[in-house]
Amino acid sequence: MLNIQDLCVNYEKNQVIKGISMEVKEGEIVTLIGANGAGKTTLLRTISGIKSSSSGSIEFMGNPIHKMPSHKIVDLGIGHIPEGRRVFPEMTVKENLEMGAYRRKDSKEMKKELDHIFELFPRLKERISQRAGTLSGGEQQMLAIGRAIMLRPKVYLFDEPSLGIAPLVIAEIAQMIKRLNEEEGATILLVEQNANLALKLSHRAYILETGKISLEGPSEELANDDRVQKIYLGYE
Amino acid sequence: MLEVKNVCRNFKGLQALSDVSFTVEEGTIFGVIGPNGAGKSTLFNCITNYFPPSSGNVYFEGKEITGIKPHKITELGITRTFQHTQVFPQLTVYDNVVTGQYVIKQKDPGRTKTQFDEDVERILKLVGLDSYRETIASNLSMGDQTRLAIGIALATEAKLLLLDEPAAGMNPEETKQLMNLLRNVREQGVTIVLIEHDMKAVMGICERIVVLEYGQKIAEGTPEEIRQNPQVIKAYLGSGDIA
């Protein structure tokens, strides 16, 4: 579904992604884990067209998207839940959700979608006219996920959904990601620092180390592989 | 040499640093690590007073330095580098190092021009850039720019260097060279505090390491102790509880 070939991305002179090839198949949860500064967020931003790549290709359902502007990529059905939630702080919860459906034309369907999201996250319904900036971190994460669901994307890109969130809420959000995949058949690319959590959630995993993929395989296998811990803790 | 005592820092109600304390001994290489957003750069900013700590104190050689202006802190002997923009891009390598000597006029007004020139030569040799002296800094590779930044810091004759992610964007070979350089710098009697993401590098070079998570110190010890520490492992790999 999503196919990345030999992708390189630079920030000024700094090559952050140094030739990555990976694939996400339909219906899968694929996770990309790795320590700080490995280039995970950059990869997701490049897929969504916020950051431009310097070489290599990204294909989504057969369309090359690495030269497309981000709003066209959204139209194709890629929903990105960015690192740090990035809700619109001065807008209400409802307005935030409406922004999620910005590219959709069918207003009736949108209403249904809204009800669906409030079913998934009853807490958002209670806060419907509250400014998003006043929500707690966990609630903002739910809002960010809800905002992405509004688009009904074919692929969700989750960027560090557990970052800066209370442990209890992390579990809730993890459940939500699982449900999206199992009940609604969503394809998910999950970027996480929390390797143990990500490996439990996903089917397959790639481990990124300073811009390169150093390990890949089924998540269950990697969960018991002590090489993962060694990469994280800097053993030679 | 450097003592950080109960330092806290808030941003709009968010606690970026809470009650962090540690001591750096003279002549050591000291690491500060932690996951993203743990407050490492904030810690450097508080030490060098880019912004002051909300509470707590910082002492250098027994003297309190909390709240002193950045350029005065350099005069006392602490110099820091930054994560990304670390040199003066349009100046030559040579002039970059000379710029670092500006503070010496305050420290030691009697120094002669020959002494200044000799110092530049010595530093250029030490950081391995003596054959690039006329190169414009922005034309250097990332790795060379970082070495130049360390050269500038050395030119201020700092007793304590605070380096913020010097190995960012380097390939493994460059990182290795950088670590060798840091060892040489330490041989010159300079104490180093290092923020670094590259765990291999940190573990290989530091005598002691402090680990921050969510603005709190969760561990301190030798690299081996840190690797064994369950809290550190949890901070890095996560708990993985799906309720």
Added chain:
Amino acid sequence: MTKNLNAKKLSLIALCAIILLVIPILLGDYHVHVINQIGIFIILVTSLNLILGYTGQLSFAHIGLFAIGAYTSSILMMTYNVPFLLSLLLSMVASAFFGLLVGLIALRFTTHFFAIVTLAFGEIIRLIIYNMPDLTGGPNGIYNIPFPPNVFGLDFSQRSHFYYIILIGAVATVLFVKYMIGTRTGKAMIAVRENETFAQFIGINTWKVKMISFTLSAALAGFAGSIYAHYNSYISPYSFTMMESVTLLLMVIIGGVGTIFGPILGAAFLITLPELLRDVNEWRLVIFGALLVLTIMFMPKGLLGLFKSIQEKVKSSKKPVSNIDSGLGEEERKSVGS
């Protein structure tokens, strides 16, 4: 090799010196007049370049400081009969003093706030001049400002003689700025331009460095102002408007900001252009406006930068192997301030 180069350089300098010295003998009054104007503006833009190009602070106050020099010198000489050299000196002091005052307030701010505060001061100075007719002649300005008589035994009522004062002034200013940026304080100025935060953390008192740069730059603007007033013998608030301030900036930017030769080139180019194209003269400001936009968009390093990159291209096409990438993009963005 270096010896050869030095000899070449020396002979080049000598050649230039000879040409510059004989210009008034060879050329007619009109051409000397244009060259004199260029000379005065070289002093002015070179001084602006110190604060804009080398210290990275976009100042619009320069035209006001230039005006203070012009008015101080004229008033001292006409009302108080102060001799030329002394009034020249005092006008530098006056401009430096006002520069210090403006700097004290404006340099508390960075980037666009600094720019707008200096713009305000530039306008305030002009409006005060406008509103103090007893001292400054108000909107009418000051007429018949005398030529300096008999300095060092020379009579300056002749343009060809005045030429030498301007020549000495321009050469002295350029050499002074060149010397200044070679000093440690000058390097600190460039450090402020390149990366102010980092400069602070290697022990540079950035505020002090900026104050020094601004004050020196103001003093030189006063110097230019004094010469301007005596040479043109007429000044009024209309010579010191914001439009003129923008023209000065354009001279520095189009020539090549932060280089010694760039502003000289810029001043010569922008003064000669309307003179060469007489029909175009009345479109002067339209063209300058377009030039400013185009320069910022397409050659932020100015004409000098353009020549250099062409030169490099020619060189690199001769030698295809070059493993150092130019890094132009990064520099270009930092060409003014940042």
Added chain:
Amino acid sequence: MSEQIIQALINGLVSGSIYALMAVGFTLVFGIMHVINLAHGELYMLGGFSTFFMVSIYQINFFVALIATLIIIGVFGFFIEKIIFKPLRNASLLNTLLASIGLSLFISNLVLKLAGSDMRNIEFPFSGQSISILGTSVSVHRIVVLLLTAFLVCLLGWVIKYTKVGKALRATAQDTDAAALMGVNINLIYGIIFAISAGLAAVAGGLIGSLYVVDPSMGMMPGMKAFIIVILGGMGSVVGALLGALIFGYAETFTTLFLESSYQELVGFIILILVLLFKPSGLFGGVNTK
């Protein structure tokens, strides 16, 4: 209350409302695009000329001409963004500021060359009529200007608050990347912001041209003043810009009342320096900023 003071109160309100039209657009462009557009005053001047030509030469109804001006100069603003400011997206703030000054110099002098420096007045339908408020006679003209500007500001508020474009605009202001991830075409939004800003300034120019005169140099000071007002109100804050405009309008009107009118121009700069010295974030800084 003396008649003079009531008159000044109304005049201050009128000039404050004109400044508000200018400042709101200026602050939108700064707040969302981080561009300081010092050519803003020239768009105001162009608006004055556009209205003048339509009303006085082609005999078009004043209000129709104003609407046409809003659209024409708005479209012009859109293209200015595309041609000049889009290529400078990654340039420093000071470089875009310089480019906008160049643009200002270019437009104002071009109009000066083409139209000459004559001062022209735009005929206004109700000129000469007046009504009595609190025993003071107030011209209908001023009241119409006030109502029109109030209407436009409210309209803008409504667009920003309730329409899809308005929401996209706010989203872009609050978090550009996140807005792009929602599928907002950022380049288009930037163009629209410039268009709105230019259109409002143009209407302000048309209104002023009917109250006073239209001439090529009329944009210089108001453009500058819009910047000062925005600093006064807090950079990027729309509410701040509105309040700042009113304060500024009154400050100027009362200076003219109590001091010589030649000092009026100084007032703005002195306010600017005082505000920056004592409250650099602006009087209402952080009210509605990003």
